[in-house]
Amino acid sequence: MRRKLAAGNWKMNGLGADLAELDRLCAAHPAPNCEMLICPPATLIHRAATLAEGTALRIGGQDCHAATSGAHTGDLSAEMLRDAGATHVITGHSERRADHGETDAIVRAKTEAAIAAGLTAILCLGESLAERESGRTLDVIRAQLSDSLPEDFSGETLVVAYEPVWAIGTGKVASLDQIAEVHVFLRSQLLERLGADGDLIRLLYGGSVKAANAAEIFAVPEVDGALVGGASLTAADFTPIVTALD
Ligand code: PEP
Numbered sequence: 065m066r067r068k069l070a071a072g073n074w075k076m077n078g079l080g081a082d083l084a085e086l087d088r089l090c091a092a093h094p095a096p097n098c099e100m101l102i103c104p105p106a107t108l109i110h111r112a113a114t115l116a117e118g119t120a121l122r123i124g125g126q127d128c129h130a131a132t133s134g135a136h137t138g139d140l141s142a143e144m145l146r147d148a149g150a151t152h153v154i155t156g157h158s159e160r161r162a163d164h165g166e167t168d169a170i171v172r173a174k175t176e177a178a179i180a181a182g183l184t185a186i187l188c189l190g191e192s193l194a195e196r197e198s199g200r201t202l203d204v205i206r207a208q209l210s211d212s213l214p215e216d217f218s219g220e221t222l223v224v225a226y227e228p229v230w231a232i233g234t235g236k237v238a239s240l241d242q243i244a245e246v247h248v249f250l251r252s253q254l255l256e257r258l259g260a261d262g263d264l265i266r267l268l269y270g271g272s273v274k275a276a277n278a279a280e281i282f283a284v285p286e287v288d289g290a291l292v293g294g295a296s297l298t299a300a301d302f303t304p305i306v307t308a309l310d
Pocket of ligand 1: 073075227231232233234235270271272273291292293294295
């Protein structure tokens with residue numbers, strides 16, 4: 065049985081004062097049945113993790129470097145994130161692929177580093193609008209998955225998030241049929257690669273998820289939760305999404 069996951073990605077948003085949102089979130093969901101995760105900016109991970117200690121809330125990073133240490137100014141290793149209190153890290157988010165030229169090979173190396181450091185990696189993939197409109201969605205997803213999946217992983221160490229690039233931060237949500245098609249395809253790919261263990265990997269949908277559409281998205285086959293950007297910034301917005309998953 066796959067445990068549902070409601071994951072929030074604060075992106076480059078959040079100052080110390082915003083940690084109060086995490087207190088509100090924990091108060092609203094003292095013992096959720098699903099897993100609840102917030103990935104704040106790196107500057108807040110340690111404080112967020114300290115605040116979340118003893119609660120059901122988990123704290124994650126938004127990216128990590130593939131190396132364990134070294135001359136990489138401004139970067140953070142997966143071990144550093146773990147040391148700061150993170151339990152998860154997002155890898156391959158489309159904004160990092162676009163802004164930092166991250167290829168599938170880089171994403172794969174980061175995902176492997178995350179798992180090696182004891183973190184659960186949330187590996188993001190998804191097609192662009194041009195790729196969807198030219199009918200190449202499933203080919204793109206197949207290639208991204210096979211090229212960015214780490215060598216060794218399990219349902220404990222890896223989560224896959226399907227995030228159509230055109231639906232992130234745009235207010236455009238993929239239709240339920242589009243979400244179902246890709247999630248069922250991802251599941252079949254994972255079963256092909258891992259056998260029955262492919263059923264243990266959680267699949268999240270991400271792209272303009274909010275209170276108003278969360279319940280119908282969570283009812284789509286093979287959707288085990290969501291990766292949420294904008295609507296994870298406040299407890300008022302994220303709480304109903306967690307409730308819909310619970
Ligand atoms: C995201 O950042 O991964 C995301 C899905 O953002 P939003 O929910 O704002 O579309």
